[in-house]
Amino acid sequence: MNVTSSILSVRDLGMSFGGVKAVDGLSLSVERGAIHGLIGPNGAGKTTTFNVISGYYTPSEGEVLFQGDRISGLPMYEVARRGVVRTFQHSTLFAEMTVLENALVGTHLAHRPKLAAAVAGLDKRDRNAALEKARAALDYFGLLSTADSRAGDLSHGHQRALGLAVAMASGPEVLLLDEPFTGMNPEETRTMMGLMEKLRDSGRTILIVEHDMRAIMGLCDRITVMNFGKLLTHGRPHEIRSHPEVISAYLGSARNVA
Amino acid sequence: MPSQLTRAGLWLLLICMLLAVPHGLSFSQQEILVFLTINVLVVTSYRLLALTGEWSLGHVVIMGVGAYASALASKELGIAVPVAMITGALTAALVAFGLSYPLFRMKGFYFLIGSFAAGEIIRLLWKRFRDPFGGPKGIKKIEPMPDFDIVIWRFDFFEPVSYYYFCLVVVGLSLWIMWRIEKSPLGLTFHAIHWQDKLAESAGINVRAYKTLAFVIASGFSGLAGALLAHYIGTINPNSFDLEQMVFVLTWTIVGGTATFFGPILGCAALVILNEIVLREFGFEQGRPLIYGFVLILSVLFLPRGLEGLLQDFTGALRGRGRQGSRQ
Numbered sequence: 180m181n182v183t184s185s186i187l188s189v190r191d192l193g194m195s196f197g198g199v200k201a202v203d204g205l206s207l208s209v210e211r212g213a214i215h216g217l218i219g220p221n222g223a224g225k226t227t228t229f230n231v232i233s234g235y236y237t238p239s240e241g242e243v244l245f246q247g248d249r250i251s252g253l254p255m256y257e258v259a260r261r262g263v264v265r266t267f268q269h270s271t272l273f274a275e276m277t278v279l280e281n282a283l284v285g286t287h288l289a290h291r292p293k294l295a296a297a298v299a300g301l302d303k304r305d306r307n308a309a310l311e312k313a314r315a316a317l318d319y320f321g322l323l324s325t326a327d328s329r330a331g332d333l334s335h336g337h338q339r340a341l342g343l344a345v346a347m348a349s350g351p352e353v354l355l356l357d358e359p360f361t362g363m364n365p366e367e368t369r370t371m372m373g374l375m376e377k378l379r380d381s382g383r384t385i386l387i388v389e390h391d392m393r394a395i396m397g398l399c400d401r402i403t404v405m406n407f408g409k410l411l412t413h414g415r416p417h418e419i420r421s422h423p424e425v426i427s428a429y430l431g432s433a434r435n436v437a
Numbered sequence: 438m439p440s441q442l443t444r445a446g447l448w449l450l451l452i453c454m455l456l457a458v459p460h461g462l463s464f465s466q467q468e469i470l471v472f473l474t475i476n477v478l479v480v481t482s483y484r485l486l487a488l489t490g491e492w493s494l495g496h497v498v499i500m501g502v503g504a505y506a507s508a509l510a511s512k513e514l515g516i517a518v519p520v521a522m523i524t525g526a527l528t529a530a531l532v533a534f535g536l537s538y539p540l541f542r543m544k545g546f547y548f549l550i551g552s553f554a555a556g557e558i559i560r561l562l563w564k565r566f567r568d569p570f571g572g573p574k575g576i577k578k579i580e581p582m583p584d585f586d587i588v589i590w591r592f593d594f595f596e597p598v599s600y601y602y603f604c605l606v607v608v609g610l611s612l613w614i615m616w617r618i619e620k621s622p623l624g625l626t627f628h629a630i631h632w633q634d635k636l637a638e639s640a641g642i643n644v645r646a647y648k649t650l651a652f653v654i655a656s657g658f659s660g661l662a663g664a665l666l667a668h669y670i671g672t673i674n675p676n677s678f679d680l681e682q683m684v685f686v687l688t689w690t691i692v693g694g695t696a697t698f699f700g701p702i703l704g705c706a707a708l709v710i711l712n713e714i715v716l717r718e719f720g721f722e723q724g725r726p727l728i729y730g731f732v733l734i735l736s737v738l739f740l741p742r743g744l745e746g747l748l749q750d751f752t753g754a755l756r757g758r759g760r761q762g763s764r765q
């Protein structure tokens with residue numbers, strides 16, 4: 180593993196809830212500009228790992244480094260400010276707001292609202308720039324035609340895409356995606372995979388949790404496998420696919436590796 | 438543009454109506470109109486905090502902070518009344534800022550209870566400290582607004598009509614500011630925090646800071662309302678800002694509905710008019726809390742979207758299209 184090119188690294192991470200160790204001594208390192216998969220059976224601790232990286236939880240042990248700086252223990256908004264933005268496993272949107280408004284919230288970091296300017300109407304430039312950015316994010320994920328719909332009325336696949344657009348609108352360095360393809364049909368999944376490759380090629384780093392093995396194997400440059408909160412193994416897709424322990428971990432939870 | 442023209446026309450009509458209203462009323466009804474105007478500011482500022490999803494039981498006490506501060510500033514420090522009113526508003530905002538530190542460690546139900554406790558503590562301080570708050574008897578003989586002339590218009594502030602016009606300007610300006618805030622990216626941020634604070638935070642929004650901002654602005658305007666009240670009635674005491682008053686504010690807001698800017702105003706106006714016309718005319722004034730409780734239950738059961746929802750359905754049917762308010 181090349182340490183110098185890693186943008187995000189997790190060291191000996193531990194997270195326990197009462198007696199349950201949801202994450203136990205996990206280490207992983209994500210290279211800049213890579214799509215990195217984080218897989219494992221149900222309950223392996225993937226979402227908990229995301230929750231710790233994104234600042235939702237403070238880890239019980241270990242630390243998370245982003246570009247060499249420790250970010251574990253920082254509040255979620257501060258982690259986002261530094262450039263690490265996540266999406267949620269269960270569609271989490273501002274359901275009562277329009278699609279465009281959802282994306283506008285995503286532009287918060289670049290265009291912080293200012294009280295006096297807003298009242299005096301002197302923030303036109305900021306508002307227009309935010310609008311442009313929000314529209315661009317929607318356009319990227321093919322949602323521009325739905326801009327005025329209520330977000331809660333979108334199809335499930337479109338809701339997932341909107342979650343990505345909101346995250347994208349904040350212009351992050353690292354995107355943490357928790358099962359982005361659930362609820363998407365094969366066609367939507369394929370389109371979305373293409374968009375993620377495009378994102379990577381534009382220099383962004385993606386850490387992705389996903390149960391769709393075909394998508395993971397096709398998309399990822401590196402994969403980390405977890406089981407029972409611990410690191411099982413990591414490597415390139417072809418190494419993971421034929422790894423006996425990975426296969427048995429998945430068979431144990433009655434899921435198939437493609 | 439014709440639509441812009443009709444809009445301007447409607448505004449002009451509204452302003453003319455607001456100016457004309459007191460002239461058909463009796464003296465005591467004119468006084469009610471002054472209170473109504475002040476209460477419109479109270480409920481509108483209350484909604485500003487509710488935009489972030491938090492409901493406070495301390496809003497009326499904060500209003501009292503503005504009233505006390507303004508009364509004391511004019512009485513003890515000899516500050517001119519209009520400046521004292523601004524001092525009152527700023528003091529209320531400052532107190533809210535101090536309270537936000539413990540209060541926004543909680544949310545939802547706990548925030549509600551915490552805000553009630555904070556309010557009661559402030560009321561206890563007023564009762565306990567005779568100097569400067571006057572103890573349970575409160576403050577009497579508060580300076581009235583000084584009279585002044587605008588060209589040939591004489592504003593004599595013992596006249597409710599004059600004070601009503603003064604309130605109309607102050608409240609109108611305050612409402613305009615709050616309206617601008619709500620329609621700005623700041624308002625969108627408040628909405629976002631209400632609907633999904635976790636997602637808002639992951640988009641980089643410092644949820645606590647923005648809740649604090651909403652609370653401070655709302656409290657400032659509430660304090661301004663308190664100051665308007667204090668210099669009109671001339672005497673205030675801890676019981677002028679007790680839980681019963683808070684329940685009235687809650688009822689106005691809930692009956693009116695909080696989804697739109699005008700909901701709470703509608704609720705406030707409708708219930709005050711109901712109160713004055715129905716209850717007072719029929720000599721049933723003591724029944725006010727009872728009737729309010731009844732109206733509250735009825736509206737929760739049968740008007741979950743409040744009076745504003747009813748109005749939207751009505752105007753929607755008139756225009757022949759569904760309701761769809763657009764923001765930004």
Ligand SMILES: Nc1ncnc2c1ncn2[C@@H]1O[C@H](COP(=O)(O)OP(=O)(O)OP(=O)(O)O)[C@@H](O)[C@H]1O
Nearest residue numbers: 196199201219220221222223224225226227228268
């Ligand atoms: N807030 C919490 N309190 C208690 N236990 C929790 C909490 N969050 C997660 N856990 C437990 O931690 C373990 C890991 O959960 P996690 O959600 O991280 O798994 P996952 O790998 O994302 O699973 P899935 O693939 O089903 O999404 C589970 O046993 C879960 O019950």
Ligand SMILES: [Mg+2]
Nearest residue numbers: 225226227268
């Ligand atoms: Mg999960």
